Amino acid sequence: MSIDRPEHVSKTANGEPVTFLEAISEALWEEMERDPSVFLMGEDIGVYGGAFKVTRGFLDGFGPERVIDTPISEAGFTGAAAGAAHMGLRPVVEMQFMDFISPAYDVITNYIATSRYRGSGPQPLVIRGPVGGGNRGGPFHSQNVEMAFFHTPGLKIVYPSTPYDAKGLLKAAIRDDDPVIFEEHKGLYRAPYLREILPTDDYVVTIGKARTARQGEGLTVVTYGLMVHRSLEAAERLAEEGVQMEVLDLRTLLPLDDEAIMTSVKKTGRLLVVHEDTRTGGIAGEIAIRVNEQAFEWLDAPILRVTSIDAPVPYAAALEDHFLPGVSDIVEAARYLAQY
Amino acid sequence: MASDLGARAPDPDFDPPAFFTLITRARALRRALAELELSSPEYGDPSSDDLLRRNRREEGVELAVALALRARTDGSGDILIPARDSLAAPLAFGATPLEVFRQAMGRASAPTGGWEGGARWTDLDRGLLAPVSPEGTMIEVASGVGLSLRMQASERIVVVLAGDGSSSGGAWHEGLNFAAVQRVPLLLVVIRSGSPTGAGGRPRHSRLVSFLDKCAGYGIEGDAADGDDLPAIHRATAERANRARSGAGVQLLEIRAPEADAFQTFRSQLRSSGEFEEPELSRIEDDADAELREALETARAEPEAFLTAGAEAQ
Numbered sequence: 001m002s003i004d005r006p007e008h009v010s011k012t013a014n015g016e017p018v019t020f021l022e023a024i025s026e027a028l029w030e031e032m033e034r035d036p037s038v039f040l041m042g043e044d045i046g047v048y049g050g051a052f053k054v055t056r057g058f059l060d061g062f063g064p065e066r067v068i069d070t071p072i073s074e075a076g077f078t079g080a081a082a083g084a085a086h087m088g089l090r091p092v093v094e095m096q097f098m099d100f101i102s103p104a105y106d107v108i109t110n111y112i113a114t115s116r117y118r119g120s121g122p123q124p125l126v127i128r129g130p131v132g133g134g135n136r137g138g139p140f141h142s143q144n145v146e147m148a149f150f151h152t153p154g155l156k157i158v159y160p161s162t163p164y165d166a167k168g169l170l171k172a173a174i175r176d177d178d179p180v181i182f183e184e185h186k187g188l189y190r191a192p193y194l195r196e197i198l199p200t201d202d203y204v205v206t207i208g209k210a211r212t213a214r215q216g217e218g219l220t221v222v223t224y225g226l227m228v229h230r231s232l233e234a235a236e237r238l239a240e241e242g243v244q245m246e247v248l249d250l251r252t253l254l255p256l257d258d259e260a261i262m263t264s265v266k267k268t269g270r271l272l273v274v275h276e277d278t279r280t281g282g283i284a285g286e287i288a289i290r291v292n293e294q295a296f297e298w299l300d301a302p303i304l305r306v307t308s309i310d311a312p313v314p315y316a317a318a319l320e321d322h323f324l325p326g327v328s329d330i331v332e333a334a335r336y337l338a339q340y
Numbered sequence: 341m342a343s344d345l346g347a348r349a350p351d352p353d354f355d356p357p358a359f360f361t362l363i364t365r366a367r368a369l370r371r372a373l374a375e376l377e378l379s380s381p382e383y384g385d386p387s388s389d390d391l392l393r394r395n396r397r398e399e400g401v402e403l404a405v406a407l408a409l410r411a412r413t414d415g416s417g418d419i420l421i422p423a424r425d426s427l428a429a430p431l432a433f434g435a436t437p438l439e440v441f442r443q444a445m446g447r448a449s450a451p452t453g454g455w456e457g458g459a460r461w462t463d464l465d466r467g468l469l470a471p472v473s474p475e476g477t478m479i480e481v482a483s484g485v486g487l488s489l490r491m492q493a494s495e496r497i498v499v500v501l502a503g504d505g506s507s508s509g510g511a512w513h514e515g516l517n518f519a520a521v522q523r524v525p526l527l528l529v530v531i532r533s534g535s536p537t538g539a540g541g542r543p544r545h546s547r548l549v550s551f552l553d554k555c556a557g558y559g560i561e562g563d564a565a566d567g568d569d570l571p572a573i574h575r576a577t578a579e580r581a582n583r584a585r586s587g588a589g590v591q592l593l594e595i596r597a598p599e600a601d602a603f604q605t606f607r608s609q610l611r612s613s614g615e616f617e618e619p620e621l622s623r624i625e626d627d628a629d630a631e632l633r634e635a636l637e638t639a640r641a642e643p644e645a646f647l648t649a650g651a652e653a654q
Contacts, residue, residue: 065491071521076514079480080487086469087488107480111472119452120462120470
C-alpha cells in the first residue's frame with residue numbers, strides 16, 4: 001500500500017534530520033502503510049491532527065476508517081481497541097495527554113492485560129501519548145503514568161529518549177502481539193538538540209533491551225526518558241571532577257532489562273536511579289531490590305535515587321522546578337556516591 | 341416446528357425441540373456445578389445456590405436470544421459475549437459441558453488452562469468472547485469488535501448479554517456511546533433481573549421504568565420483550581439482529597424480568613400442547629444427565645492446572 005506522504009513525514013526518506021515527534025509520526029505512517037490492519041483512534045487526532053500534531057495529515061492519507069476521531073471517552077475507545085485487537089486489527093490509541101489514561105485503568109488492567117492469561121488471546125494494541133512535566137501544564141497535563149501500570153502482568157511499558165529509539169520502538173510496539181503502553185515525554189517532542197538523521201531502512205528497536213548512553217567506570221545511573229538527557233548533562237559536569245558516570249537508558253520499563261542493569265552495576269559498584277516519576281513506589285524501588293537480589297556483593301555504596309517529590313505536579317514555575325529532578329540534584333547524588 | 345407456546349403470535353423460526361434440549365442440558369449442568377461447588381468448598385462459593393435460583397429464570401431468556409443468532413463453528417457466525425455467570429447461551433454457541441467442568445475444576449485441559457473459571461473463555465471460531473468483571477467493560481470491548489466487523493463490511497454482529505446492574509457504571513455508557521457514534525453492528529440485550537450482582541438485593545439502578553427510554557439519549561434503536569415469553573424474545577432478537585446486520589447500527593433489546601422457572605414452564609407447555617409425550621421429554625433429560633455424568637467423570641480424572649515456563653510475565 002503506497003500513499004503520497006506529506007512532507008513532514010518524509011524527512012527521513014529525504015535524508016533530513018527529524019525531531020522526536022517527527023520520528024513518532026514517521027513510525028505511525030510507515031506502519032499504517034506497511035500493514036492495513038493498523039489503525040488509529042483518539043481525541044482530535046483526525047481533522048485536527050492531534051493536540052501535538054503527531055497525526056497531522058493522517059486523515060487525508062488514510063481516511064476516516066483508519067484515523068478515527070473519538071468521543072472524549074478514554075475508557076470507551078481503549079475498550080474498543082481491545083475488541084478490535086481480538087478481530088485481527090492492530091489499533092494504536094492516542095491519549096491526548098497520558099494523564100487521561102486513568103479513566104481507562106479498568107479496561108487496561110482487568111481486560112487487556114489479562115486477556116492472554118484468560119485464554120482470550122493476544123491483544124496487539126498500543127496506547128501512546130505525551131507524558132512529563134516542565135511545561136507548566138499543572139497536575140493533569142504533566143504526569144508520568146508508568147508505575148500505575150508497572151504492577152500489572154501482561155503489559156509492556158516503553159519510554160524512549162531519542163528519535164531513533166522512538167521510531168524503532170514504536171514500530172516494534174505496533175508489531176508486538178502484546179499490549180504496549182508507549183510514553184513520549186513532551187520535553188523531547190521538539191527539542192532541537194535531539195534532531196537526528198535516521199536510517200532509511202525499516203528498522204525496529206527490540207523491546208526489553210536497555211542501551212548504554214554513556215560509558216563510565218565510576219558509577220551507574222539507570223534512567224529513562226527526559227532524565228537520560230539530564231543525566232548526560234550531569235555526567236559532563238562530573239567528568240570535569242574526574243568522575244566517569246555510566247548512563248544506562250532503560251528504553252523499556254516492562255520488562256526490565258535486568259542483565260544490562262546488573263552488568264553495569266557489577267562494573268561500577270555504585271548505582272543511582274533517576275526518574276521523573278514521583279518517589280514512593282517509583283521504579284527505583286524495584287530496581288534497587290533487584291540489584292539487592294542479584295548483585296549485592298558488587299555494591300560499594302548504598303543505592304540512591306533522584307526523583308520528583310511525592311506530590312501532584314504543580315503548576316507554578318517555582319513549584320514545578322522544585323518538584324522535578326534537576327541536573328544539580330543528579331550531580332549532588334552522584335558525587336556523594338562517587339566519594340562514598 | 342410451529343409453536344403456540346407464547347402469548348403473542350407464533351414465531352415460525354422458534355424451534356421448541358432444540359430449545360428444550362439445550363435448556364435441559366443447561367439446567368443439568370448448572371445443577372451439577374452447584375452440587376460440585378456446595379459439596380467441595382475448594383471449587384466454589386456459598387452464593388452458588390442463589391445463582392442457581394436466579395438462573396432458573398434467566399436460562400430461558402439466554403437461550404431464546406442465542407437461538408435467534410447465527411451460531412457457527414468456523415468463525416463465520418455472530419460473536420456472543422455472555423454474562424459472567426451465563427451457561428445456557430455458551431452452550432447454544434457450542435461450548436460443551438466437559439469444557440465447563442474442566443474450567444470449574446481448574447483442569448490443565450480447560451480452555452483457559454486454569455486461569456479462569458465458568459463458561460468464560462474466548463473461541464472466536466465458535467463466536468464466544470469471554471466476559472470479565474466488571475461486566476460493563478464488555479460493552480466497550482464489544483464496540484471495538486463491532487467496529488472491526490463494520491470495517492470488514494461483514495454481515496456478522498456482536499451481541500452482549502448484560503444484566504441491568506452494569507448499566508449504572510461508566511463503562512456501559514462509554515461503550516454504548518462509542519458504539520452508537522460509530523454505528524457498529526452491536527445488539528445489547530439487557531436482562532432486567534432487578535438484582536445488580538446476583539446476590540439477591542434489589543436496589544434501583546435507574547429512575548427509568550424502561551431501558552428503551554435510554555435509546556433516544558444514545559441515538560439507537562430498541563425493543564422490549566417479556567422475560568417469560570420465550571418465542572417473543574426469540575422473535576425480537578431476530579428482528580433486532582437483522583436491523584444491526586443491515587447497517588442500522590446499535591440495537592438495544594430489553595428483556596423484562598422473568599418470573600417463571602423457564603425449564604419447568606416450558607416443559608409443561610410442551611406437554612400440554614400435545615407436541616411432546618412424557619417419554620420423549622424424559623429421554624431428552626436422561627440423555628442430558630448421561631452426558632453430564634460422563635463429562636464430570638472425565639474432568640475429575642484429569643490433572644489439575646500447572647504453571648508452565650514463561651507464564652510469569654516479568
